[in-house]
Amino acid sequence: MEYDAIILGAGAAGLMAAATAGQAGARVLVLDHADKAGKKILISGGGRCNFTNTGAEAACFLSGNPHFPKSALARYTQWDFLALVERHGIAWHEKTLGQLFCDGSARQILAMLLDECARGGVDIRLATQIGEIGHGDGRFRVAGASAANLVIATGGPSIPKMGATGLAYRIAERFGLAVVPPRPALVPLTLGPRDAAFRAIAGLSCPVTARVGPASFKEAALFTHRGLSGPAILQVSSYWSPGTPVELTLLDNAPELLREARRQMPRARLRAALSEHLPNRLAELLATQIGLEKQLANCSDADLERAADPLARLTLHPTGTEGYAKAEVTAGGVSTAALSSRTMAAKALPGLHVIGEAVDVTGWLGGYNFQWAWSSGWAAGMAIAERRAG
Template structure:
């Protein structure tokens, strides 16, 4: 039997691509080395799966080609996936910044995708090693099976404990498909000894604006025993390059607050003034870092304003990140210049497709990467089904 498509990877992208192709009439085989499908879906959103975002648009994605994602995102939108969620009776709710979550469990999303695959008569085989891939006579030979089309949906190497690997890049290399250097994204930063005072207050979170290289995000920042994390930090990590400093605004209107504190409580120390607006442990750490031991009345206004300026742009020099082990996604990957933005097919290798995290398209934190998985999957699955009908 020759399949219309073999899809490698039973994550979100692979499952939906298989369902889209199968329901449109293609004969599809879905393979994964894992013993369960959708493992990253199951752990996402604290087990409730942040499955998309109402604000999803191409500008929310990083890529060497920032226009590449537009086509797929516009043809299968966040509203299309939400309609699928509702068709399956999955209750959902919206959190901050347009993030959509299941009311119940992420298991509902995996069950929905498996049900969609079943409707398309997709053959799902788990605990299956891919082995060597051969390409001859216009067909792909994988794990003893033959297909006219092959879809790389194996994701990136982020969160290796979930079984993630860089096999997508190995397959791409086999077919001479270029790769944009992969790197951990949406990942915590590590800090050096000079920032020990901040590592000593692990667990403290604060509303913030974080920035790097002209990119800013306004969400919470979290101090950890190794460095910095939290939504704002994870967001800017995708834009960070080794050696770049980052900054955090941890107290808006700091000048006004400190001037008022000096007028109202001149006998107090700086940490007391800071503790009115920041967590006490953070205020204590900042007091230590700034080294101002005088009562506020005896602190020159120029020194106080210098402190205020630092509070609105507290700079850190990360020593690195916590790597793929803690990265929510992988930036970089299969070069979009090698792919059709409409179908996700490799231009130089007819019948070979790449979708989801394996591709050099990386979304913001908050459901965007799942939406890219859904949109790219439908683009590939739809095209494969059209080819099957044409044959």
């Protein structure tokens, strides 16, 4: 039961690392407590798997060290993964903002990864409890097997109904690796009594520019019965911290739009003018909050400037997030300060690798986190093969 590498986790990063090392000649064992491999892959992208993004680069990732993802992303790019997809004959299409999806099913991506593992002679054991991890004489011992390399690819605690846990952090701390406190990311935000009026328009979606601090994203926002969701909100949620407001630009050039409305429909009131550009329920709510009751013809430029301010910068005050249950990924994780950006191995213990979501590297919404899984998994797999050969 001796291997060159034991990989904990049969998800995107773990399978990528296993296939890479296996095909380079390493003997690899993958262990996972789940009864099926790649469960998160199967539910991703509405079942079609947003498997990468054409714009993937280090600037699209959050990390305590923003330079850390550069090496892996440059050495195994989105184009490398797309070439693998095409070699397997998987049809794909590009949606908005560079997002690449399968035409068919996410099952095709999982089948591809499992086929790549099979080509590398990888052993995969599912429904296996990890238990205690031993280490001595330069080898790791897990579930009756031993290896010179151990790869932590168990992800983070987001989507616990899929079996996600914080196991990666416990293992890292067992070997003395620092962990940046994890938190839900790409997650809906909740609103409290201060912004209760916006919960009353649950189900309404509209394009916005959402901002948290210097981070801004121009996509759709969705008002929910608990608060805010939709792509723009999920994006800025990764940058949000308690007490920080979220700003929404509902209308670009709002003052000009209102002055034009005054010219075109002078007898109308603000609600009617806003309904030309925003959903009716949102227009009504904003008009009520702004409180400008006069006909537009009787509104001065100063009146319209004041009315335009919340349209250009609507400030909301989230009270929290919907937690790991609704989070697509986990931010934080094993500190990059403890790892080599080239090999994903612990600097103090070169046979111990940490990859994927378990690392303090979190991508934007839209295929970026899958690309990090492929890139970091490939980097670890190549390092294992090089260590074996050397």
